[in-house]
Amino acid sequence: xxxxxxxxxxxxxxxxxxxxxxxEIKPITLHPDxxxxxxxxxxxxxxxxxxRMGLRTLALSQELGGAGADNLTSCIVMEELAAGxxxxxxxxxxxxxxxxxxxxxxxxxxxxxxxxxxxxxxDRYHLAFAAHEPDPDLGWKYHRPxxxxxxxxTTAVRQGNGDWVVNGVKAFIANAPIAKLxxxxxxxxPKTSGTGGVSTLLVPRDTPGLSVRDHHDIARQAGPDGRPxxxxxxxxxxxxxxxxxxxxxxHVLGKEGENRLTGAAQSVRRGIPQLAAIDLGIGRAAxxxxxxxxxxxxxxxxxxxxxxxxxxxxxxxxxxLEVAHNMVWKAAWALDHPDAVAKRxxxxxxxxxxxxxFTFEVVHEITLDAAECFGAMGVMRDMPLQKYVHDSRIFLHxxxxxxxxxxxxxxxxxxxx
Amino acid sequence: MDVSLTDEQRAWQLKARKFAQxxxxxxxxxxxxxxxxxETFDWEIIKKGSxxxxxxxxxxxxxxxxxxxxxxxxxxxxxxxxxxxxxxKTFSQCWKWSHLIEARCTPDQxxxxxxxxxxxxxxxxxxxxxxxxxxxDHRLPPKDDLKAGWxxxxxxxxxxxxxxxxxxxxxxASVAKLFFVGTRTNSNASQRxxxxxxxxxxxxxxxxxxxxxxxxGWRFYQNGELIFENxxxxxxxxxxxVNRGTYLRGTSHPFGDFELGANALGICDxxxxxxxxxxxxxxxxxxxxxxxxxxxxxxxEMRMLTEALRSFVMRVxxxxxxxxxxxxxxxxxxxxxSFLQNFGADVVxxxxxxxxxxxxxxxxxxxxxxxxxxxxxxVIWTHNVGDSVQRMRAIxxxxxx
Numbered sequence: 001x002x003x004x005x006x007x008x009x010x011x012x013x014x015x016x017x018x019x020x021x022x023x024e025i026k027p028i029t030l031h032p033d034x035x036x037x038x039x040x041x042x043x044x045x046x047x048x049x050x051x052r053m054g055l056r057t058l059a060l061s062q063e064l065g066g067a068g069a070d071n072l073t074s075c076i077v078m079e080e081l082a083a084g085x086x087x088x089x090x091x092x093x094x095x096x097x098x099x100x101x102x103x104x105x106x107x108x109x110x111x112x113x114x115x116x117x118x119x120x121x122x123d124r125y126h127l128a129f130a131a132h133e134p135d136p137d138l139g140w141k142y143h144r145p146x147x148x149x150x151x152x153x154t155t156a157v158r159q160g161n162g163d164w165v166v167n168g169v170k171a172f173i174a175n176a177p178i179a180k181l182x183x184x185x186x187x188x189x190p191k192t193s194g195t196g197g198v199s200t201l202l203v204p205r206d207t208p209g210l211s212v213r214d215h216h217d218i219a220r221q222a223g224p225d226g227r228p229x230x231x232x233x234x235x236x237x238x239x240x241x242x243x244x245x246x247x248x249x250x251h252v253l254g255k256e257g258e259n260r261l262t263g264a265a266q267s268v269r270r271g272i273p274q275l276a277a278i279d280l281g282i283g284r285a286a287x288x289x290x291x292x293x294x295x296x297x298x299x300x301x302x303x304x305x306x307x308x309x310x311x312x313x314x315x316x317x318x319x320x321l322e323v324a325h326n327m328v329w330k331a332a333w334a335l336d337h338p339d340a341v342a343k344r345x346x347x348x349x350x351x352x353x354x355x356x357x358f359t360f361e362v363v364h365e366i367t368l369d370a371a372e373c374f375g376a377m378g379v380m381r382d383m384p385l386q387k388y389v390h391d392s393r394i395f396l397h398x399x400x401x402x403x404x405x406x407x408x409x410x411x412x413x414x415x416x417x
Numbered sequence: 418m419d420v421s422l423t424d425e426q427r428a429w430q431l432k433a434r435k436f437a438q439x440x441x442x443x444x445x446x447x448x449x450x451x452x453x454x455x456e457t458f459d460w461e462i463i464k465k466g467s468x469x470x471x472x473x474x475x476x477x478x479x480x481x482x483x484x485x486x487x488x489x490x491x492x493x494x495x496x497x498x499x500x501x502x503x504x505x506k507t508f509s510q511c512w513k514w515s516h517l518i519e520a521r522c523t524p525d526q527x528x529x530x531x532x533x534x535x536x537x538x539x540x541x542x543x544x545x546x547x548x549x550x551x552x553x554d555h556r557l558p559p560k561d562d563l564k565a566g567w568x569x570x571x572x573x574x575x576x577x578x579x580x581x582x583x584x585x586x587x588x589x590a591s592v593a594k595l596f597f598v599g600t601r602t603n604s605n606a607s608q609r610x611x612x613x614x615x616x617x618x619x620x621x622x623x624x625x626x627x628x629x630x631x632x633x634g635w636r637f638y639q640n641g642e643l644i645f646e647n648x649x650x651x652x653x654x655x656x657x658x659v660n661r662g663t664y665l666r667g668t669s670h671p672f673g674d675f676e677l678g679a680n681a682l683g684i685c686d687x688x689x690x691x692x693x694x695x696x697x698x699x700x701x702x703x704x705x706x707x708x709x710x711x712x713x714x715x716x717x718e719m720r721m722l723t724e725a726l727r728s729f730v731m732r733v734x735x736x737x738x739x740x741x742x743x744x745x746x747x748x749x750x751x752x753x754x755s756f757l758q759n760f761g762a763d764v765v766x767x768x769x770x771x772x773x774x775x776x777x778x779x780x781x782x783x784x785x786x787x788x789x790x791x792x793x794x795x796v797i798w799t800h801n802v803g804d805s806v807q808r809m810r811a812i813x814x815x816x817x818x
Contacts, residue, residue: 036631038452132780140701140709140778172782215782228446232784299553301562309805368766372799375552376586376640379633379800381454386633389796397777397784403711404779 002333002340010073016053017080024049025084032382039216042178042236044124046088051123055081055092059100059270064112065120066099071270071332075277082281083288086391089281090235091126093274094175098127100270102183102202106253111202115181128179130240134171142407143416152198154242156186162249164188164201166209166242176238177214180205183253184240200253209245212238232398234278234391272352273332276359279395280321280328283363286370286388287317294373304373313369320362324355331355350412357405360395367392420731422488429474429485430492436469437500445501449790454631458592458639460539466508467538471497475512477519480527481535491679491734495727498683499690502794503637505683507541509676510588514542514597516672521657521665526616530595543593545584545617545643551608553806555599557813558608558663566608569645571600571615573652578615580623580648590641591626594619598643598650603660612662616654623648634793671738673802674758679730681761681798685723688772688791692716695776695785706775715771722764729757755811762798762807769795 006014025046034040050056059074060066069077074096081089103116119125133153154168166186176182182203189197203210215237231237291314294305304310331351333340340346371378371385378385396402422430440462451457466472475490476482485493490512497505511534518531534540546555546567554565569582580600587596596617603611617624627642657665696706696716706712738754769791776785798804 036452038450140706140711142709142711228786229783230786230789231782232789233782237782298550299565300557300559301565309809313805368796368799371796372804374800375803376547376630376800379797381631381633386796390633393773393792397773398781400779401774401777401781403774403777407711 002330002345004329006076010076013069013073014076014080017055017077018083020050020053021080021084025081025088029085030384035384035387036381040087041216042087042091043085044178046085047091047178048123050081050088050092056095056123056126057099057120058092058096060096061100061104064103064116066096069096071273071335072329075273075328075332078274079277079281079284082278083285084281086234086278086282087236089278090275091175091178093271093278094128094235095126097271097274098129098183102127102181102253106200107202108250110250111253115202115204119181122180124178125180126175126178128173128175128182128238128240130170130173130176130182130184132170132172134169134239140404140407143411143414152185152187154184154186155190156188156199156201156247158188159246164247164249164251166201166203166245166247168242170240172215172233172237173240174233174235174237176212176240177236179212182210182212182240184242201247202251202253203242203245203247207245207247209243211241211243213241214238232394234394270335272356273328273335275395276324276328276331276352276356279356279359279363279392280324282388282391283317283321283324283359283366286367286385286392287314287321289384289388290314290317290370290373293377310373313373317366317369320366324359324362327351327355327358350409353405353409353412357402357409360392360402364389364392364396420735422492426486426489426492429489430496432469433471433493433496434499436466436471437496437505440465441497441500441504445504446786446790448501448504448637450786451636454636455591455629455639457636459637462504463507463541464538466497466504471508472511472538472541473515473535474508475515475519476531476535480531482515487675487734487737488731491675491730494676494679495683495686495730498680499686500683501637502680502684503635505680506635506638506676507589507592509680511542513672513676514544514595517544517597517656517665522616525653526656530616534595537594540595541589541593543587543589543596545587545590545596545598547586548583549585553803554608556803557806557810560607560609563605563607563611567599567601567612569598569600570604571602571613571650576652578650578652578655580615580617580645580650582645583627584643584645585627586630586640587643588638588640590643591629591639596643597656598645599662602662606660609663611660613659614656614662614665615650616656617648617650621648621650633796634790635797671754674754674807675730675733675738677798677802678726678733678754678757678761681765681795682723682726682730684765684791684795685719685726685768688768688788689716689719689723691785691788691791692719692772692775701778712775715775719768719771722768726761726764729760733757753815755807755814758802759804759808759811762804765795765798 028034028043054067055077057066058069058077062068078089078093103112133151154170156164156166159165170184183200184203185198185200187197188199215231218239294310294314295303297304300307334346334351341348367388371389374385377383448457448459470483473482474485474493478484494505494509497508518527548567548569550568551566555567559565569580569584571578571580598615598617600613600615601611602613623646625644627644629639629641696712699706733754773788773792776788
């Protein structure tokens with residue numbers, strides 16, 4: 001049964017993280033000195049502290065040394081973190097989700113024995129999954145196969161002793177600038193196309209021939225029209241270059257030639273409700289700021305919360321927030337209970353995508369409405385409101401933008417996929 | 418309703434279009450991306466625009482200006498805003514207060530202030546209304562609270578008035594040479610009955626500029642604080658009558674609303690142009706973006722809203738602020754410019770977000786910087802005059818309270 005009573009453990013997680021955000025994150029991230037500049041470098045010290053609280057290894061199973069958080073618990077934690085800083089939340093969500101996929105599902109016992117102890121021991125050990133290549137975006141495909149991973153041009157050539165030599169470039173890889181282990185998709189059989197002949201190799205960051213550049217440090221390239229473009233993502237992303245990079249034979253993830261794409265796709269799907277939960281965190285931070293201000297600010301002879309115009313805006317915000325919350329939790333719970341779909345308790349539509357599209361749309365509206373309650377203060381860069389607006393807008397148009405995500409939902413409705 | 422343009426109107430439109438394309442657009446993003454909000458401004462562009470007549474466009478010809486009519490003002494503002502909304506606003510802010518000088522100032526004041534304004538390419542105008550505790554209270558003064566509204570105090574001392582207090586978010590604060598300043602002259606009366614407006618040059622002893630607001634959009638446009646510490650203003654600079662300050666702006670208020678409608682239209686034109694260009698040159702998956710139904714529908718909505726806004730702007734421009742209501746047999750029914758402003762606020766937000774959306778796609782990790790700037794500029798519309806306050810003002814005026 002779909003049950004909204006959180007466990008004692010989930011409630012404790014939420015309280016602990018909320019307290020951490022209030023004491024450690026917000027005083028730094030909402031300080032005018034950090035809000036005003038355009039660039040906001042990743043807060044590594046906060047990431048360290050979060051790691052010591054177990055948030056880097058949140059979804060990793062307890063047997064392997066993690067907290068064993070399921071999808072719903074991960075969503076609860078990420079929402080709280082994002083209310084303090086979206087980049088911190090995005091970075092931790094990526095490492096935590098990949099840790100569960102790589103260590104719990106994909107690695108051989110030998111690989112786990114090699115990488116897990118380092119991962120557990122080092123608070124700055126983050127993970128990345130390098131699939132995306134530096135081509136322009138994938139366009140607006142509908143009812144046709146998405147090229148995506150099929151376009152894998154990074155190659156791995158088998159050497160006499162069984163090692164692999166990797167050459168190629170991956171772009172905009174989440175967490176790459178701070179990752180100490182990168183799982184990279186490579187083509188091992190140049191004669192095949194599509195997803196056949198593609199494997200995933202585990203490449204430690206210090207492997208000779210591997211270099212990573214933060215996209216913030218790369219001269220801003222022009223967009224597809226040759227016009228100036230802005231980086232448009234949360235967290236940190238980097239370009240990963242392999243130049244005659246030698247990787248030991250036994251670093252293949254899963255059976256050679258049998259790409260763990262299905263597993264990777266699953267891990268991406270696990271990530272979707274967490275991204276929506278992160279966006280919810282932004283919406284909630286904006287909402288709470290607006291309520292606090294509306295109780296404080298006096299205009300028209302009374303606190304502005306007592307004016308119908310402001311009250312109605314706040315009501316609209318909280319309606320959207322509650323409905324989105326419901327859908328995100330339901331999508332996360334569905335991942336935790338695959339039987340619920342199998343037994344037809346839940347629809348087999350892509351609930352995770354549905355939840356994220358709805359959340360991204362309403363949280364953008366929520367942040368704009370919350371900012372409006374602040375009058376002119378709502379557009380000032382030394383106040384948090386425009387950061388919330390900006391952060392929520394990135395969700396609408398980056399990665400799989402809402403417009404394209406709707407295609408994916410429509411394809412599911414049509415039975416195309 | 419005839420919207421065909423005269424040769425003179427057309428000439429102004431083309432002159433503004435050329436200036437916007439050749440001078441404003443090339444520096445628009447560059448000025449926007451300057452981090453320090455005091456450094457986003459560029460005097461060279463103001464001087465160039467001033468020499469072409471944009472700064473003094475609405476000053477009557479007999480005073481050395483160009484005396485362009487409302488239709489021409491709408492055309493010029495839209496064209497300039499298409500190049501850069503914030504730069505266009507810097508010029509039209511001068512028009513707003515030129516209207517007030519024309520309507521309310523004495524011949525002596527016009528002599529003292531209009532002449533130097535016309536002669537100096539760097540002479541900009543401003544109006545200091547908003548205060549930290551008077552935002553919507555200044556736009557929509559409550560009837561039941563005498564304390565609400567301006568606190569900046571003006572006290573008469575012989576031939577001078579002594580001003581003490583603070584204004585914030587004041588347009589052109591750090592660049593203008595002359596401000597209309599709203600003051601409280603009777604603390605026992607409401608904002609409506611106890612306030613007075615003065616003309617205050619920036620070099621007035623006791624007046625200084627405080628912080629310049631660091632806004633997310635309209636970054637070129639300088640909003641800032643003005644601090645008055647025993648600032649001494651001659652009695653000769655009193656505008657209108659003592660304690661009748663809020664009645665002054667009857668003529669200028671509709672202009673501000675009209676101006677924002679026309680400026681929003683310029684942003685929409687820029688967004689539509691950007692989107693049209695993108696979808697017809699971008700080739701993906703064996704077809705142009707425009708060949709996608711979803712793109713066609715988004716573009717269609719952008720154009721529909723933009724053309725509706727253009728019709729509204731041009732109707733207000735053609736008929737003036739007191740409009741004729743066709744449904745009521747041509748009876749005059751008060752001004753609609755406030756509704757235009759609000760409609761513009763809705764349209765500009767929707768159109769710029771659609772443009773950003775069209776520039777997105779699958780797996781996108783960068784976004785067109787120009788499309789993103791337009792969205793930030795558009796957000797200003799729900800903050801600069803207070804969105805719901807403005808909507809309530811519109812309907813209250815319409816009903817006649």
